[in-house]
Amino acid sequence: MASKSKDKEKEEKETKPIKVDKWDGSAVKNALDDAVKELFTKKYGYKESHALMDGRLGLSGVAVCLALLALAWDYIYPFPQSRMMLIFCVVMYFFLMGIFTIYTNYYEKGIFLVALDKDKAGIDPDIIWEASSSIKRFDDMYILKLCVRGSRKKPARSGEMKKSIATWFDERGNLLTDLFHKELSRLHDSLAKPKKDM
Structure with a gap:
């Protein structure tokens, strides 16, 4: 029923x-x-392929992991000691966001569907x-x-x-x-x- x-x-x-x-x-x-x-x-x-979206999610995931690493490092080693790691994580985060922008604008190009016959x-x-x-x-x-x-x-x-x-x-x-x-x-x-x- x-x-x-x-x-x-x-x-x-x-x-x-x-x-x-x-x-x-x-x-x-x-x-x-x-x-x-x-x-x-x-x-x-x-069959719908999600490879383009997976690439975007992968880049975002790495950026989030960097932010979490910076947070955890600063928690374990308070600010003056964690200064270099925070600088590294911030620089890498902005570098990844640049790659993310290039990926979405020039590789993904607004494609919302990839279908495989x-x-x-x-x-x-x-x-x-x-x-x-x-x-x-x-x-x-x-x-x-x-x-x-x-x-x-x-x-x-x-x-x-x-x-x-x-x-x-x-x-x-x-x-x-x-x-x-x-x-x-x-x-x-x-x-x-x-x-x-x-």
Whole structure:
């Protein structure tokens, strides 16, 4: 009985439309990004890779460990004795934050999804799909960029979709998921080619 109610709740959650405040650009962008993730992982069955996020978390984790080291060192050896260690930890912390900024701006580049189209036979390399998006402040244009590559040696193909968010949201702020997925599928299919060509 309990499992039936959980299944029913899950179905209602999946069929419940996504509703956001249309005037909140971040909420709109996040809702559309989540719809992109849903299409790639559920309809196409791609596996989401978290390697980019793991890199960011790793850098943050090292920075936090440095701060904790400075705190513990200062607790064990009060200030005058811990001066050099505190200087080292502060300098290293700011150095890591610089690397973190470079990582997010030049390597991650706003990518919110890395999806892997795995070869069922396990012979060919994974086809990698990357999705990044942006909405400028006080603007209604949602820009989605898709990039697909079969391997590092071959050039990547990319495509872009740029439309007003009013295209995919009704007056009450409900996301018209079917309409959005239809346009996104069109972009996906224009970039997808048989694995042999990749």
